[in-house]
Structures are given as structure tokens and as C-alpha cells.
Amino acid sequence: MRAGAIVFLVGAVATMATVAPLFLGADPLPSAAYFVCMLMGVGFVIAAAGVLRTAADQRRRAREASAAR
Secondary structure (H helix, E strand, O other): OHHHHHHHHHHHHHHHHHHHHHHHOOOOOOHHHHHHHOHHHHHHHHHHHHHHHHHHHHHHHHHHHHHHO
């Protein structure tokens, strides 16, 4: 989940950096900057996968603990 959060933050900063010139009347950034913005979605998917994996692991541990009683 931590890696997903970091990737998400990089994408969020890139998104703010690419949108800022549009509001400030400056020249837009090159296309590569817009591709970096896609890291926001990738980071969200990585973090969501981590949450689901952690939940599945906790369910498995709870099942094993209740079966051991």
C-alpha cells in the first residue's frame, strides 16, 4: 500500500504541474508530462490491491485461529 501511495502522490503532483500552466496562461507542458499524470491511477490500483491482499490475509488468519480452537 505504501508504494501505491507514493506512486499516486507522484501522479497527483504531475497532474497539478500540468494543469497549472492552463490556468496561468503559460505554454502547456510536453506530452510526456501528461503521461506521468497516469501514475495517479496506477498508484490507486496498486494501493487498492494492497488493501485487498491485507484483508484476505487477515480473513485467512482469523479462519485459522477459529479452526484451532
